[in-house]
Every structure is written in C-alpha cells, then in structure tokens.
Amino acid sequence: MQKKRLFASFAVMALVAGSLVAASGVATAATRTVIVWAPYTGGNLDMWNAAIKRVEAANPGLSITSVGNIDMAKSLAAINAGNGPDISVSNGNGNVGWFCGSGAWQKLNVLMAGKNGLDVKKTFNASANASAISNNVRCALPLGSEVFGFYSNKDLLAKAGFKNPPKTTTELLEYSKKLTTFNTDGSIKVAGFLPWAGYYGFDMDSMWLGQMFGAKWYGGDQKAAFASDPRWAKAFNWQKSFIANVYGGGDFDKGSKLLIKFVAAKGGEWGTEHDFMTGRVAMKWDANWMGPMFCTGDDWAMADKCTAKYEFTISGFPVSPELVATNYGSGVVGQAQMGISKGSKNVKDAWTVMKALATDTKLASAWDSANGAPSSLLSKDARPAKYPDWYQPIYDIVANPASAYHVVKNTGEHQEEALLQNLMASWQAGDTPNLKSALSDLATKVNQIVARNS
Amino acid sequence: MQLTKAVASFSPRKRGEGALAPARKKLKVPYLFIFLCMSPWIFGIIIFTAYPMVASFYQSFTKFNLIDSPEWVGLENFHRMFFEDSDFWLALRNTVWISAISIPLRIAFAMFTAWVLTKPKRGSSIYRTIFFLPSMVPTVAASMVFTYIFNPAYGPINRGLEAIGIKDPPFWFMDPKWSKWGLILLGLWGIGDTMIIYLAGLLDVPKSLYEAASLEGATQWQSFRYVTLPMMTPVIFFSFVTGVIGSFQYFTQAYVASGQVNDYSHAMYFYATHIYFTAFRAYEMGYASALAWVLLVITLVCTLIILKTQKRWVHYPNGSLFK
Numbered sequence: 001m002q003k004k005r006l007f008a009s010f011a012v013m014a015l016v017a018g019s020l021v022a023a024s025g026v027a028t029a030a031t032r033t034v035i036v037w038a039p040y041t042g043g044n045l046d047m048w049n050a051a052i053k054r055v056e057a058a059n060p061g062l063s064i065t066s067v068g069n070i071d072m073a074k075s076l077a078a079i080n081a082g083n084g085p086d087i088s089v090s091n092g093n094g095n096v097g098w099f100c101g102s103g104a105w106q107k108l109n110v111l112m113a114g115k116n117g118l119d120v121k122k123t124f125n126a127s128a129n130a131s132a133i134s135n136n137v138r139c140a141l142p143l144g145s146e147v148f149g150f151y152s153n154k155d156l157l158a159k160a161g162f163k164n165p166p167k168t169t170t171e172l173l174e175y176s177k178k179l180t181t182f183n184t185d186g187s188i189k190v191a192g193f194l195p196w197a198g199y200y201g202f203d204m205d206s207m208w209l210g211q212m213f214g215a216k217w218y219g220g221d222q223k224a225a226f227a228s229d230p231r232w233a234k235a236f237n238w239q240k241s242f243i244a245n246v247y248g249g250g251d252f253d254k255g256s257k258l259l260i261k262f263v264a265a266k267g268g269e270w271g272t273e274h275d276f277m278t279g280r281v282a283m284k285w286d287a288n289w290m291g292p293m294f295c296t297g298d299d300w301a302m303a304d305k306c307t308a309k310y311e312f313t314i315s316g317f318p319v320s321p322e323l324v325a326t327n328y329g330s331g332v333v334g335q336a337q338m339g340i341s342k343g344s345k346n347v348k349d350a351w352t353v354m355k356a357l358a359t360d361t362k363l364a365s366a367w368d369s370a371n372g373a374p375s376s377l378l379s380k381d382a383r384p385a386k387y388p389d390w391y392q393p394i395y396d397i398v399a400n401p402a403s404a405y406h407v408v409k410n411t412g413e414h415q416e417e418a419l420l421q422n423l424m425a426s427w428q429a430g431d432t433p434n435l436k437s438a439l440s441d442l443a444t445k446v447n448q449i450v451a452r453n454s
Numbered sequence: 455m456q457l458t459k460a461v462a463s464f465s466p467r468k469r470g471e472g473a474l475a476p477a478r479k480k481l482k483v484p485y486l487f488i489f490l491c492m493s494p495w496i497f498g499i500i501i502f503t504a505y506p507m508v509a510s511f512y513q514s515f516t517k518f519n520l521i522d523s524p525e526w527v528g529l530e531n532f533h534r535m536f537f538e539d540s541d542f543w544l545a546l547r548n549t550v551w552i553s554a555i556s557i558p559l560r561i562a563f564a565m566f567t568a569w570v571l572t573k574p575k576r577g578s579s580i581y582r583t584i585f586f587l588p589s590m591v592p593t594v595a596a597s598m599v600f601t602y603i604f605n606p607a608y609g610p611i612n613r614g615l616e617a618i619g620i621k622d623p624p625f626w627f628m629d630p631k632w633s634k635w636g637l638i639l640l641g642l643w644g645i646g647d648t649m650i651i652y653l654a655g656l657l658d659v660p661k662s663l664y665e666a667a668s669l670e671g672a673t674q675w676q677s678f679r680y681v682t683l684p685m686m687t688p689v690i691f692f693s694f695v696t697g698v699i700g701s702f703q704y705f706t707q708a709y710v711a712s713g714q715v716n717d718y719s720h721a722m723y724f725y726a727t728h729i730y731f732t733a734f735r736a737y738e739m740g741y742a743s744a745l746a747w748v749l750l751v752i753t754l755v756c757t758l759i760i761l762k763t764q765k766r767w768v769h770y771p772n773g774s775l776f777k
Contacts, residue, residue, distance in 0.1 A: 073734065080520045098737065102521040198716040260628055265607030342521065412736035425718030431630065448538075449736070453519065 033063045034346055034353045037070040037078075037085040038338075043370060045069070051363035055356040062349055072099075075341075079104050084341040086350035089143065093131040093334045093405055094414035100134040101410025101453060105339030108138050111351045118355050125398055127333040128376035131405040135222075141358040142335035144373035147288035148208060149331040149397050150318065154311040156190070156282040165283070165315040167328050169212060169238055172283070172318040176246045179282040188262040191275075192246060193283040195239045197424040199263045200274075200286065204332070206424040207406060207417060208285045209235050211332050213320045217406040217416065224416070224446035227439045234320070236427055236435055243428060256430050272297040272308075279310055285317060288394045289372040295390070300371050302387055314393040316400065330402035335376050374398050410453040416446045514744035519737050531744035542745070544720055545728035552634060552724065553701035556641050561693055564645045565686065568652035582653065589646030597710035600640045601627055627711050630721035637707055637722065648693050655689035656682065687768040695760055702753045705730065725749055 040048050045068040052066045067085070072095055078084035090099065099105040112118050120129050120141075128142040152165040160179050166172040176192025183189045197205045210217070215231035218224060226232050240252055248255025267273030267280065275281045276294055291314060295306040306312075316329040338358070340350045357363065364375030364382035374394055375382035383395065397403055408414065423442055426432045489496075514531060516524035535542050571582055588596070603609050604626035615623035624632040659682060667677045705726035712722040729749070733742035 076520050076737070102519050102737075104521045197718070260625055261607045264605050264625070264628060412738070413734075415736055418735075422718040422720075425716040429716075429718070431719055452517075452738070 032061055032346065032349055033065060034087065034349050035065045035067070035085040036087045036089075036353065036357075037067050037075055038089040039069065039071055039091050040089075041069045044367070047363060047366045047370070050366075051357055051360045052353075054360065054362070055353055058356065059349075059352060062352070064353055076104060079341045079343065082343055084343060086344040086346055087338055087340055087354050089336060089338040090140075091336050092146065093140075093142075093337050093408060094417065096132060096140055096337050097134040097408035097410045097414070098412055098453075099337075099339055100137050100139040103342055105139040106342060106344070106347065108141070108340070108351075111347070112138070116348075116352060116355070118359075123359060123378060124376045125333075125378055126401050127398070127404045128335050131333075131335055131408065132337055134408050134410065140337035140339045141354055142337055142376040143358060144364065144367050144371075145288075145333055145335050145376050145398055147331055147333050147374060147394050147397050147403075148204065148285060149288065149393065150315050151276060151284050151286050151290070151294065152313050152315065153276065153279060153282045154313050156279060156310065160282075165313060166318045167324055168321045169318050170321055173242055173245065175283065176242070180246055186258070188247065188258050190279065191259075191262060191281045194259065194263070194281060195242050196259055196263060196428055197421050199266065200269055200284070202287070203417065203421050205285070206420040207332055208317065209239060209424065210406070210420075211330070211404075212317045213238070214323050214327055218409065222409075224443040224450075226420070226443040226446070227436070228443070231320075232439055233435055236424070236439075238320075239424070239428060253430055256428060260429070276312070277308055277310070288314075288374065288397075291391065291394070292372050295388075302369060302372060302384070302391060304386075304388055306388075306390070312390070314390065314397075316393075316397055316403075327402040329396060330400040330404070331397040332405060333398055333403045334405040336373075409450050411446065411449045412453065415449055419445060510743040510746060513740050514747050516740040517738075518740040518743075520739055524740060527740070531741045532748070534741065535744060535748065541720070541723070541728055545723050545725045548634070548721070548723055549702060549704060549725040552637065552704055553698060555634075556638050557694065557697040557701060559638060560641060560645060560648060560697060561690055563642050564648040564693065565652045565656075565690075567645060567649045568656050569682075571649075571653055572656050582650075586646035586650060588644045589649075591644065593644075593706045594710050596644060597640060597707045598714065600636065600643075601711055601714040604636050627715045627717075627722075630717075630719035633711070633715075633717065633721045637711065640707055640711075651689055651693065652686070655686050659685045684769045685771075688770055691760075691764050691768045695757055698756050698760065699753055702726075702749060702756075 036052065038045070038048055045066075048068070049066050052064050056062060056064050070085075070088070072088070072090050075084060075088040079088070088105075090096070112120065118141075120132075120138075124132075124142055125145075128145065132138055132140040132142050150165060156179060157163075157165070157175070160175070162175055162178075166175045172193060179190065179192035181189045195205070195209060197203075199205070201208075210232065213231045213235040215235055216225045216229045219228055243255040243259060244250055244252035246255065247258050267275050267278055270293065272278070274294070276284055276286075277297060289300060292300050292302050294312055295308055296303045297308055316327075316331050319327045319330075338354055340347055340354060344350050359377065361375070361377060361379055361381040364377055365384045367373045368375060368382075369384035369387070372391070372394075376398075409416070419442055423432065423438055427435065427438070432438045513524055515526060515528060517527050517530075518524035567585055571578065571585060574581055591599075604611055606612050606623070606625040606628055609626075611626070612623040624635075626636045627633045663681045663685070664677055667681050672680065703726050704724045708722040708724050708727060709730070711717075712727075717723065725745075726749075729742050729745045732738050732745060
C-alpha cells in the first residue's frame with residue numbers, strides 16, 4: 001500500500017515536473033520576440049505587417065511585434081533610454097550616417113558573414129549596398145528605393161523639334177533655350193528647365209546638380225570634397241551661366257529675378273496644378289514616385305494608362321559632356337534602411353527577421369506597385385508582375401552602376417545636404433560673391449560637424 | 455506742468471477705504487490638506503520644469519548625442535559658442551534686430567489701435583472684436599497666410615504695389631533684405647492681445663484728469679503727453695518686459711515662413727531656431743542646452759535692466775510694485 005502511495009506520489013511529481021518543463025518549453029518559445037518599429041501607416045503598414053506574418057510563419061516559435069507610425073526621433077529616444085525596438089526603419093538613407101556613426105544601429109558584418117548570413121552583393125543593387133555603409137561600417141539593410149531621375153514633357157519637346165531627352169548639360173541648355181517662352185511683360189511663360197534650389201525638389205536640387213557633374217561629396221581622405229573636387233565649382237558655374245543665358249538674355253541678375261518670381265508662382269506640388277502637369281515647365285528632375293502622380297494627377301499607384309494632359313518620359317540626368325560614356329543613364333538612388341538597435345536583447349532573431357524582410361520579393365513588388373518604390377533587390381521577382389512602359393526607365397536608373405546616393409557621414413540629420421542646398425540657393429540669388437571661398441567654408445563646416453560627431 | 459503734478463498726486467481710493475471692512479474669520483485648514491491640494495502643481499513643476507532645468511544645466515557641460523551617455527566636456531560648449539560658432543552670432547544678431555524693431559513698433563501700434571478703439575460711440579464692442587480676432591488665429595496658420603499674401607508673384611500686397619506704380623516691389627520672404635520686415639508686419643497684424651491690455655489701461659485713465667487738462671487749455675497732444683502716457687506707463691512697462699522675453703524666444707513665425715521659402719541666407723534664423731536645429735537636426739543636446747542657458751542669462755539680464763530703470767519712467771498711481 002505504502003509502495004503504491006509512493007509510486008503515486010512519484011507519478012504525480014513526475015507529471016507536475018513534466019508539465020512544468022513542457023510549460024517552460026512553451027514559455028521559451030513564446031519569449032522569442034522581436035520588436036519592429038517602422039514609420040509606415042495605412043496601406044503601407046498593412047503590406048509591411050503581411051510580410052511580418054510571412055516571417056513569423058516561416059519561423060515557428062518566433063513572435064514579431066510590429067509598431068507603425070514611428071519616426072526616427074522616437075526610435076532614437078527609445079534606443080537611448082534602453083527600451084528601443086530590436087529593429088527600426090528609417091525612410092531614406094540620410095540617417096544612416098547618424099545611426100551607424102553614433103552606434104544606435106549595430107554593425108552587421110559578423111552576422112552577414114555567419115551561418116545565417118547574406119551575400120549582399122548578389123542580393124542588392126550597387127547603390128543600395130553603398131548607401132547602407134557609413135565610415136566603412138555596415139549597419140543597415142536596404143528596403144525599397146527612391147529614384148531621382150529626369151522628367152521630360154514629350155509633347156513640348158516634340159513641338160520644339162526634339163525627339164529624345166537631353167543627354168548632356170550642353171544639350172539641356174540648348175533645349176531649354178528653345179523651350180522657354182516669355183509673356184509680353186517679360187515674365188517667364190514656359191520654362192525649359194530650372195536648375196534652381198527650391199523649385200519643388202525636396203531640398204535635393206544641389207545633390208542632383210552635383211550628380212550631373214559627377215561631383216564627389218567626400219574625397220579619398222574622407223574629408224568633405226566641396227572645395228577640393230573642381231566639379232562642384234564647375235556645376236555651380238554652369239548653373240549661373242544657364243540662368244543668365246536661358247532666362248536673362250546673358251544677364252544673370254535679370255534671369256535670377258525672373259526665376260524668383262516664376263518659382264513663387266509655381267502650382268501646388270501634389271495634384272494637377274503641378275507645373276509639370278500644366279506644361280509650365282518642360283523638363284525637371286524629380287523622384288520616381290512623382291511619376292504615377294504626373295500620370296494621373298491624383299494617385300501614387302501605377303496606372304496602366306496615363307490620363308494627364310501631357311505625355312512624359314523619364315530618363316537619367318543629363319550629364320557633363322565628358323561623362324556621357326560612363327555616367328549617362330544614371331540618377332540619384334536612395335533607400336529606406338533598417339538596422340538592429342543597440343541594446344537589442346535578441347540580435348540573432350532580429351537578424352533573421354531583418355534579413356527576411358529585406359529580401360521579401362512579395363513585399364517589394366507590392367510596395368512598388370502601390371507607391372512607385374522600386375526594390376533594392378536584384379531579383380526580378382521584386383518587380384510588380386505588371387507595370388506600364390513609362391516606368392521601365394526607373395528600373396534602368398536603379399540598375400545603372402553610376403547611380404548612387406552621396407556618401408553619408410555622421411552629420412546628424414544630413415546637415416551637409418542642407419548646407420549645400422543653402423549655398424546653391426544663395427549662389428542662384430546672386431548673394432554669394434566668391435564661390436571658391438564659399439565652397440571652402442562649406443567643406444570646413446562639414447568637416448567640423450563630422451569631427452565633432454566622431 | 456500742473457497736469458503732471460495732478461497725475462503724480464492722483465491716487466484712486468483703495469478697496470475698503472472709507473468703509474469698515476467686515477472682520478474676516480480665519481479659516482483653520484490643516485497644512486497636509488493644503489499640501490495635498492497643491493501637490494499636482496508641485497509634482498508638475500518638479501517633473502516638468504525643475505528636473506529638465508537641472509538636467510539641461512548639467513548637459514550644457516557635456517557632449518550628448520542622445521545615444522551615448524553624456525560626456526563631460528567642461529566649458530567647451532561655451533567656448534565653441536562664443537569663438538567658433540558663426541551661426542550663434544548670426545542668430546543672436548537677428549534676434550536682437552527683431553527685438554529692437556518689433557517691440558517699440560508693437561507697443562506704439564497696440565496703443566494707437568487701442569486709442570482708436572476708444573473713440574467710436576456706437577458699436578465699439580464690434581470693432582474691438584474685429585481688431586482682436588487676428589490674435590486668435592493660430593500662429594502657424596497666420597504665418598502661412600502671410601507667406602501667401604507676400605508672395606512676389608501672386609500675393610495681393612505686391613499686386614497692389616504694382617497697381618499703384620511701384621515697378622519692382624520687394625520679394626518679401628524670398629529676399630533676405632525684406633524677410634524680417636515681413637515678420638514684423640505679421641507680428642503687428644496679430645497685435646490684438648496686447649491691444650486689449652492697452653485698451654483696458656486707456657479706459658482706466660480717470661476722466662477727471664482729462665477734464666482738468668481741458669480746463670487748463672491743454673491740446674489733444676498735451677493731454678496725451680501729460681495725462682495718457684504717464685498713466686499708461688505701467689502697461690507699457692508690462693508689455694515691454696513680456697515683449698523682450700517673447701522676442702528672445704521668437705520661433706514659430708520664422709520657422710514656418712522660412713520653411714515656405716528659401717531662407718538660404720538665414721535672415722530668418724533666430725536664437726530659438728538655432729537651439730531647435732542644434733537639438734533636433736544635429737542632435738547635439740549638450741550644445742543646445744548650453745545655448746538655452748545662455749539665452750536664459752541674456753533674457754534675465756535684459757529684464758533686470760528694464761526693472762532697474764522702470765523707477766525713472768514708470769508711473770504707478772499707487773506706488774511701485776517693485777520697490
């Protein structure tokens with residue numbers, strides 16, 4: 001009887017212990033959690049969350065908490081306070097320098113080379129790979145791209161006798177002269193092209209101008225190259241002479257003043273009042289995601305057929321004549337980026353999730369189809385199954401090896417871009433008398449910021 | 455001069471004077487209860503004011519980028535501010551400029567508007583409401599509207615100027631030489647809140663003083679100079695002090711307007727803008743804290759100077775509040 005009791009007791013204990021072990025096993029599985037913060041909202045967040053569900057399904061026992069509508073300032077503050085997410089997403093790569101340089105995102109080199117690694121060269125395009133690195137540290141994986149190229153109004157160009165978009169800066173000037181018309185009071189009626197900081201452009205005009213001349217932001221010594229790379233001075237001098245010749249009849253001040261007024265009267269950026277849609281400007285540099293809007297006037301999704309008043313075409317930026325062979329067809333290409341936060345308690349799983357999201361072709365194609373955000377992935381599966389012909393040049397620009405975003409360094413929220421844009425604006429308004437010293441001051445300032453943040 | 459004496463000796467009857475005020479029964483309330491009632495405020499001021507001030511004072515001696523722990527750098531931030539940071543001096547210059555021009559203009563304009571509003575015999579409350587309304591418009595909205603009004607291409611101001619024969623009207627916010635004047639005009643448009651204080655002050659000037667002035671044959675200007683102005687000095691003093699404090703924190707209008715146009719020359723870059731950009735664009739919290747503390751010292755010194763000089767020019771019928 002006693003034996004029976006003893007046996008029964010052992011059996012109960014074994015059962016309890018077994019249940020506890022099993023329960024702890026379940027608990028262990030359930031605690032493999034990865035928290036992901038992203039800036040996405042609405043439909044974009046839905047697509048993102050669908051991708052996260054796919055990652056969860058492919059990794060049993062892994063729970064992913066996705067939080068949308070989180071900007072980078074919030075992520076930064078949380079990472080600093082020690083309660084940040086495992087993965088955070090930045091829209092655009094301007095922040096990569098800051099997040100890599102400050103250590104807010106962890107280095108990925110070891111994870112990439114590990115058993116569950118990733119051959120980024122075979123996976124992403126060249127510009128995406130370059131822009132996920134800052135100060136030789138890779139701390140990010142790219143998501144969808146934003147592509148900046150050259151838009152031409154096909155109808156206006158044809159009317160002026162041009163079949164194709166301009167390939168060189170010389171051609172651009174020639175086209176613009178022919179396309180520009182004036183009102184009887186001397187004001188500009190239709191502008192050919194505006195190399196102008198602040199005419200739409202998202203404060204990136206100076207970056208695009210530099211790209212046309214192949215100007216480098218940093219030299220081999222890692223110092224700011226605005227003064228040492230003569231292509232910057234060449235670009236700015238070209239801008240000045242363009243304004244004088246196309247708009248001022250050789251008089252820069254006259255051209256500049258006319259353009260200030262022209263820009264002040266520009267139509268709204270979002271919708272059919274945009275100057276490019278009304279035919280007020282014939283050619284302009286802009287983002288890929290403006291294409292769907294130029295096509296229909298009110299949508300970001302790619303339509304099969306454009307219903308806008310004018311037909312347009314997209315191409316690479318016109319480049320300085322000596323660069324045609326090497327650089328024509330390229331544009332500025334940036335990416336959304338994501339990284340693993342400093343202080344993440346689950347780096348291994350965070351890497352698994354991040355890798356899966358970055359290489360999810362379904363997510364990439366869905367995003368591109370809905371927003372015009374071409375993937376950074378080389379795989380053609382990452383493209384939408386169906387897209388209009390006019391969108392193909394965007395993929396060509398992304399694939400062009402000369403396409404790039406400038407090297408990003410730890411300057412806070414891309415301070416160097418704002419400073420360069422200010423210089424361009426001051427120069428075009430005739431308020432910078434000495435370009436050489438202004439470029440030199442700019443380089444000094446950027447170097448000081450980088451040094452302070454190092 | 456007799457008028458001035460009359461104003462100087464004028465003292466309205468104090469409350470309760472001439473009549474026996476009823477004896478007040480002292481309420482006995484436990485201190486703990488008082489403390490409990492005050493605790494939300496005490497809690498708020500400790501958490502949201504005192505702690506951030508102490509923290510920012512400490513951070514002003516550190517290099518702090520939000521990611522790493524603050525690193526003690528001693529007086530380096532202050533050295534950088536005074537000897538290396540050209541934007542600091544630019545922002546300070548702009549701030550002093552806008553203070554020096556806008557404060558006197560706001561005072562004069564508010565007083566003039568209030569004086570005009572004392573004149574209508576009928577419908578005065580309607581006029582007062584109309585003049586007060588602009589101050590109720592959110593600053594951001596008002597700033598955006600002004601960038602439209604001053605648009606050099608289609609803005610009504612330049613259209614009007616062109617219509618009266620001015621060939622090349624200014625580009626306002628798009629021209630560094632004119633952008634600050636655009637901000638000044640925006641400030642004058644929203645003068646309603648200050649105007650109401652002046653209006654109350656003007657209506658509070660005893661009519662007997664004007665009657666005395668009139669009996670002595672004073673002109674309208676003399677009535678203003680020797681009656682209105684001295685009686686209004688406490689109001690002027692108040693708006694001067696609050697104007698100085700406010701103008702050193704000038705931010706929203708400039709931030710919105712410069713965001714609408716290319717403020718490449720930083721003509722609309724003020725001290726508070728410099729703090730904002732340093733903290734939230736460059737993420738240099740330590741340096742931004744140092745800038746904020748220097749701003750506090752500058753504002754404090756200016757306020758103390760004004761308080762010190764007020765004895766010479768502010769007339770209090772009941773004696774100074776700051777003896």
